[in-house]
Amino acid sequence: MKLRTFFALPVPERIARPLSDCADTLCAYDRGLDAHWVDSANYHLTLCFTGNVTLDQVTELEQLCLERLQRQPSFMVQLDRLAYYKANPRLAVLAALTSESEPLMSLHRQMVEIAKDAGIRYDERDFKPHITLARLPASNRFEVPDCWPQPGLTTPADSVVLFQSRPGERGSIYTPLFEVHLSACSQAL
Numbered sequence: 156m157k158l159r160t161f162f163a164l165p166v167p168e169r170i171a172r173p174l175s176d177c178a179d180t181l182c183a184y185d186r187g188l189d190a191h192w193v194d195s196a197n198y199h200l201t202l203c204f205t206g207n208v209t210l211d212q213v214t215e216l217e218q219l220c221l222e223r224l225q226r227q228p229s230f231m232v233q234l235d236r237l238a239y240y241k242a243n244p245r246l247a248v249l250a251a252l253t254s255e256s257e258p259l260m261s262l263h264r265q266m267v268e269i270a271k272d273a274g275i276r277y278d279e280r281d282f283k284p285h286i287t288l289a290r291l292p293a294s295n296r297f298e299v300p301d302c303w304p305q306p307g308l309t310t311p312a313d314s315v316v317l318f319q320s321r322p323g324e325r326g327s328i329y330t331p332l333f334e335v336h337l338s339a340c341s342q343a344l
Contacts, residue, residue, distance in 0.1 A: 157207040158319045160332065162266045163199035164232070166286060170310045171195040174251055177237055177304040178288040181249055187296030190249065190289040197329055199318065200232065200253075200286050200310065203266040205275050213332055215273045216317055220335040223269060229313040229337040230258040234286065237303045247293050250285040251306055259284055262312065313337050 166174070175195035182192070208216070233254040241247045253259055263284055270277050291297055314337060319330045 157209060158213065160205045160208050160317055160319055161201055162203040162205065163201045163316055163318055164312050165314060165316055166198040166200060166310055170308050171198045173308060174198060174286065174306060177306050180304045184298045184300050186298055189291045189295035189297060191326055192289045193287055193326060198286050200284055202263050202284055203270055204279060205270045208275060212273050212275065216269060217333045219269045219272055220315060223265065224315060224335050224337060227337045229311060229339060231309045232256060232259055232312050234306045234308040234310060237306065239297060239299050241293055245293050247291045247295060248287050249289040250287050252283060252285050259312065
């Protein structure tokens with residue numbers, strides 16, 4: 156049995172609510188009603204897609220995370236802009252993006268290495284850590300706004316979760332498979 160999975164940082168409700176307000180503002184630009192808006196309860200900051208994995212690989216990923224993240228300090232992530240971009244030839248996304256952050260990019264690289272060490276092929280050359288607000292087919296009628304809403308939010312990076320993603324009637328269903336807490340030692344951006 157294979158599970159479709161990814162690593163992410165959970166987004167607290169106090170951050171999800173204002174992000175949802177930003178998404179509501181962008182609804183007016185979805186001229187073709189092409190967007191599949193993510194429910195704010197499902198917001199997460201994606202760190203690394205791991206694709207289809209076996210249950211044995213989930214166990215190995217958890218062990219590797221427990222070993223390698225035990226001294227990883229928590230830190231804060233600045234969510235300072237929204238963007239529209241094509242994620243691949245079939246999919247475009249509206250997402251909240253982060254400021255350039257060495258701690259975040261370092262954690263992203265660490266998660267990629269953990270995935271590779273568990274035997275998972277990883278090839279996301281242009282991947283950016285992000286919070287997906289909506290998914291659209293690559294060919295859509297979304298009108299990119301001249302002036303984007305500015306989230307100006309800061310979210311904690313205090314745990315890493317491996318989520319399973321399954322299709323549901325109203326979008327993807329995300330189930331946490333395991334969570335590894337980062338150390339309480341705070342690190343500034």
